[in-house]
Amino acid sequence: MKEFDVIIIGAGPAGIVTAVTVKKQYPSKTVLILKEEEKGLIPCGIPYVFHDLDSVDKDSMGVKSFIDLGGEAVTEKVVEIDKEKKLVITVSGSEFSYKKLILATGSVPFVPKFLPGYNLKNVFYIKKSYNYINNLFGELKDKKNIVIIGGGFIGAEVAEQLAKFNDKSVSIVEKEDLCFSKAFSSELSKIATEKLKKANVTIHTSTSVQEIIGENGNVVSVKLNTGKELRADAVILAIGYLPNTTLAEKTGLGLNEYKAIIVDNFGHTSAKHIFAVGDCSETLDFLTGRKDRIMLASTATSEARILGYNLYGIRIRNNFTGTIAVFSTEINGLAMASAGVNDNDIPLINLEIISAKYTGVDRHPGTLPGTSPLTVKLYVSPSDGSILGGEVWGGKSAGEIINTIALAIQEKLSVYTVLSYQIGTHPLLTSAPTMPGFIKAAEIALSKINNTKTNHNT
Amino acid sequence: MKEFDVIIIGAGPAGIVTAVTVKKQYPSKTVLILKEEEKGLIPCGIPYVFHDLDSVDKDSMGVKSFIDLGGEAVTEKVVEIDKEKKLVITVSGSEFSYKKLILATGSVPFVPKFLPGYNLKNVFYIKKSYNYINNLFGELKDKKNIVIIGGGFIGAEVAEQLAKFNDKSVSIVEKEDLCFSKAFSSELSKIATEKLKKANVTIHTSTSVQEIIGENGNVVSVKLNTGKELRADAVILAIGYLPNTTLAEKTGLGLNEYKAIIVDNFGHTSAKHIFAVGDCSETLDFLTGRKDRIMLASTATSEARILGYNLYGIRIRNNFTGTIAVFSTEINGLAMASAGVNDNDIPLINLEIISAKYTGVDRHPGTLPGTSPLTVKLYVSPSDGSILGGEVWGGKSAGEIINTIALAIQEKLSVYTVLSYQIGTHPLLTSAPTMPGFIKAAEIALSKINNTKTNHNT
Numbered sequence: 001m002k003e004f005d006v007i008i009i010g011a012g013p014a015g016i017v018t019a020v021t022v023k024k025q026y027p028s029k030t031v032l033i034l035k036e037e038e039k040g041l042i043p044c045g046i047p048y049v050f051h052d053l054d055s056v057d058k059d060s061m062g063v064k065s066f067i068d069l070g071g072e073a074v075t076e077k078v079v080e081i082d083k084e085k086k087l088v089i090t091v092s093g094s095e096f097s098y099k100k101l102i103l104a105t106g107s108v109p110f111v112p113k114f115l116p117g118y119n120l121k122n123v124f125y126i127k128k129s130y131n132y133i134n135n136l137f138g139e140l141k142d143k144k145n146i147v148i149i150g151g152g153f154i155g156a157e158v159a160e161q162l163a164k165f166n167d168k169s170v171s172i173v174e175k176e177d178l179c180f181s182k183a184f185s186s187e188l189s190k191i192a193t194e195k196l197k198k199a200n201v202t203i204h205t206s207t208s209v210q211e212i213i214g215e216n217g218n219v220v221s222v223k224l225n226t227g228k229e230l231r232a233d234a235v236i237l238a239i240g241y242l243p244n245t246t247l248a249e250k251t252g253l254g255l256n257e258y259k260a261i262i263v264d265n266f267g268h269t270s271a272k273h274i275f276a277v278g279d280c281s282e283t284l285d286f287l288t289g290r291k292d293r294i295m296l297a298s299t300a301t302s303e304a305r306i307l308g309y310n311l312y313g314i315r316i317r318n319n320f321t322g323t324i325a326v327f328s329t330e331i332n333g334l335a336m337a338s339a340g341v342n343d344n345d346i347p348l349i350n351l352e353i354i355s356a357k358y359t360g361v362d363r364h365p366g367t368l369p370g371t372s373p374l375t376v377k378l379y380v381s382p383s384d385g386s387i388l389g390g391e392v393w394g395g396k397s398a399g400e401i402i403n404t405i406a407l408a409i410q411e412k413l414s415v416y417t418v419l420s421y422q423i424g425t426h427p428l429l430t431s432a433p434t435m436p437g438f439i440k441a442a443e444i445a446l447s448k449i450n451n452t453k454t455n456h457n458t
Numbered sequence: 459m460k461e462f463d464v465i466i467i468g469a470g471p472a473g474i475v476t477a478v479t480v481k482k483q484y485p486s487k488t489v490l491i492l493k494e495e496e497k498g499l500i501p502c503g504i505p506y507v508f509h510d511l512d513s514v515d516k517d518s519m520g521v522k523s524f525i526d527l528g529g530e531a532v533t534e535k536v537v538e539i540d541k542e543k544k545l546v547i548t549v550s551g552s553e554f555s556y557k558k559l560i561l562a563t564g565s566v567p568f569v570p571k572f573l574p575g576y577n578l579k580n581v582f583y584i585k586k587s588y589n590y591i592n593n594l595f596g597e598l599k600d601k602k603n604i605v606i607i608g609g610g611f612i613g614a615e616v617a618e619q620l621a622k623f624n625d626k627s628v629s630i631v632e633k634e635d636l637c638f639s640k641a642f643s644s645e646l647s648k649i650a651t652e653k654l655k656k657a658n659v660t661i662h663t664s665t666s667v668q669e670i671i672g673e674n675g676n677v678v679s680v681k682l683n684t685g686k687e688l689r690a691d692a693v694i695l696a697i698g699y700l701p702n703t704t705l706a707e708k709t710g711l712g713l714n715e716y717k718a719i720i721v722d723n724f725g726h727t728s729a730k731h732i733f734a735v736g737d738c739s740e741t742l743d744f745l746t747g748r749k750d751r752i753m754l755a756s757t758a759t760s761e762a763r764i765l766g767y768n769l770y771g772i773r774i775r776n777n778f779t780g781t782i783a784v785f786s787t788e789i790n791g792l793a794m795a796s797a798g799v800n801d802n803d804i805p806l807i808n809l810e811i812i813s814a815k816y817t818g819v820d821r822h823p824g825t826l827p828g829t830s831p832l833t834v835k836l837y838v839s840p841s842d843g844s845i846l847g848g849e850v851w852g853g854k855s856a857g858e859i860i861n862t863i864a865l866a867i868q869e870k871l872s873v874y875t876v877l878s879y880q881i882g883t884h885p886l887l888t889s890a891p892t893m894p895g896f897i898k899a900a901e902i903a904l905s906k907i908n909n910t911k912t913n914h915n916t
Contacts, residue, residue, distance in 0.1 A: 048885050426502060
């Protein structure tokens with residue numbers, strides 16, 4: 001039986017970043033990754049496999065960086081954890097002993113067993129599995145009518161990619177009145193949904209699926225609650241993910257009401273010497289402290305760094321508890337991003353926020369070739385001006401500007417601070433120094449706050 | 459004589475942002491801008507007038523946003539300020555009385571009167587003047603051999619643009635051993651200089667100009683200290699700017715050793731009711747507190763917001779004193795940016811810094827079309843891990859990533875904080891969640907710090 005100081009189960013972003021971080025920080029420790037498949041996939045790249053990459057291998061992600069540091073990797077599914085003996089047992093019966101065990105088992109697509117037809121042939125899910133996606137990649141090649149159930153990020157991005165093929169007819173069925181509404185404000189969800197329509201995706205919102213209808217075990221159509229029936233050669237279910245915690249549950253680790261492994265700020269589970277990180281572990285909303293169901297690779301890797309650094313002693317503090325949930329995407333050439341709260345969150349916690357929006361351009365002068373519009377919207381507490389959320393959309397730089405806003409949220413900065421924020425600007429790279437979106441939106445927010453107070457001008 | 463609550467002299471970025479901010483924050487105040495030319499120019503856009511915009515008017519910037527708020531503007535040069543009577547007198551003899559006066563008179567190109575030939579015909583400067591640049595735009599059209607003296611941002615950007623014309627031969631004479639060395643580290647200055655060479659600019663570094671030689675009053679060549687003579691149909695001198703403070707000096711305002719108007723954190727000059735902002739006012743280095751000579755539109759507009767908000771009472775505090783000096787540019791398709799200190803600053807203050815560099819890509823997977831390399835380099839204090847400077851180069855998103863780093867510098871964040879920083883990532887917009895440049899560079903910095911200390915691993 002091989003013995004290791006640290007065993008990590010799972011080789012997704014959380015597993016790999018934890019493994020690399022531990023091995024770098026504590027090079028004398030022996031570290032093993034146990035993974036289920038030979039090749040891994042970059043999860044957020046999966047939608048782009050179907051068109052822009054036109055290849056599954058181009059989206060693959062391996063453990064080479066970890067092996068190069070002296071780590072070991074074995075491809076075998078773990079079926080049991082013996083907490084007392086501190087060992088894990090694989091499907092082939094191999095045993096590996098650990099001193100510290102880290103679960104980075106990720107998440108699995110939600111399978112609606114209550115939905116008739118959910119298991120017909122040509123009904124697919126977006127599993128974060130190389131083998132599964134490789135098969136799906138082949139299967140979808142000759143499918144003409146594709147119905148995607150669920151208009152969140154994964155469903156929408158896969159739809160946008162498949163709709164780039166002229167010979168495919170792609171539709172989305174979404175039970176909410178807009179796509180992306182779990183992450184984006186109503187305003188941005190509407191913009192995103194319209195953009196998706198312009199990308200030749202037919203969208204049925206405020207609509208649910210009653211049945212996936214098959215003939216001879218093969219899907220032929222999707223029956224909606226409106227009575228309509230959509231012809232379907234393939235169906236993709238993209239209605240969310242669940243923490244992959246069957247093994248954790250079997251091991252007796254504490255799970256929360258969403259079946260996520262309960263962890264503290266440093267990834268400790270209810271069992272001594274066992275840690276969890278990423279999608280399989282509990283996530284809290286940064287504002288409310290309530291459990292939420294955000295599963296993002298970027299959040300997972302942040303947790304992984306904190307766990308990796310601190311595995312043998314607290315080296316970096318996790319002063320900021322909870323996830324800000326920074327999302328970004330690009331649909332049909334429009335980049336869109338969000339961080340923290342937006343107006344959809346108001347009813348959840350009786351939130352007092354004001355929103356402030358500024359639309360400019362991402363280059364200056366705006367007459368330069370390649371200039372795109374750029375909008376920054378902030379969600380700010382009217383009592384102290386603190387920035388609780390933001391959205392950015394327009395040109396590609398939205399994907400980085402949202403990260404500046406995320407840092408401001410994380411550091412509890414207010415619009416007062418942002419107003420004296422020093423930035424760099426350049427014609428070919430950014431907005432003009434006279435109208436940077438983040439700062440202009442902060443100005444508007446402060447004006448709104450002041451308008452609700454007595455005016456003390458002299 | 460017209461009376462105003464606030465008079466602002468100058469309509470560059472500092473003047474306009476101050477004017478708009480004052481008028482928005484204190485709408486009942488009467489505000490006048492006095493400017494010298496009918497049309498203004500976006501200063502950082504000037505190099506792009508010559509090729510990418512191929513138009514001066516496309517780079518113009520007016521006072522419309524200020525007029526729309528109820529502000530007034532008059533185009534007349536101010537020749538005198540009467541501090542006692544609180545009025546300004548223009549070249550035509552018109553008088554305008556003020557309660558508060560703001561000088562936003564900007565900067566003017568340094569004219570080396572000691573250099574023989576500095577005033578020959580076809581020797582030009584990059585004045586931030588619509589009329590001057592409009593004339594230069596026409597003059598350069600038929601010039602074949604153009605010699606640019608000075609390889610800082612302005613000289614290099616103008617050279618890059620002019621070299622895009624196949625019929626022009628463009629060279630730079632730079633007295634330092636690399637271009638851009640005032641703003642960039644030696645590593646990045648070298649990369650930038652090489653990139654400029656590949657853009658068909660001939661560069662003479664470690665070289666100075668002995669004489670600009672003319673025939674019949676017209677420039678014909680530039681004589682270098684190496685003995686070499688460069689044929690020249692036009693010469694552009696781009697060797698820096700001086701604060702435009704002739705009027706301030708005449709008015710008896712306190713000036714520092716660089717002839718910049720001395721101001722406090724809120725823009726107050728030595729004279730009651732007179733304020734100064736932007737290039738004409740004093741700038742301090744954020745780290746040393748020493749006077750420096752940074753002149754950036756982005757710094758100027760930050761000062762302008764602080765002045766505008768606080769003109770009738772301190773509404774936003776300027777907790778961060780000094781300029782971080784956030785620069786960005788793009789040369790021949792390579793975006794480059796810097797903020798704060800770099801290794802060139804070490805001798806200035808016996809600075810203890812470690813540098814940490816990470817090179818990745820700006821999309822993920824890196825196999826996506828349009829992916830560019832992206833490097834982040836941080837300069838960090840080894841004693842407390844605080845981030846004192848950064849550089850980013852590669853794809854266009856460098857221009858926004860440097861602003862996140864600038865915010866980290868301004869908020870005095872350390873690499874410890876950055877390691878738990880939550881970001882958003884997306885294949886088409888950013889690096890992978892497993893390897894975001896800013897965070898990876900922070901990791902490397904921390905490893906370097908730890909390597910210099912006793913290892914406490916257990």
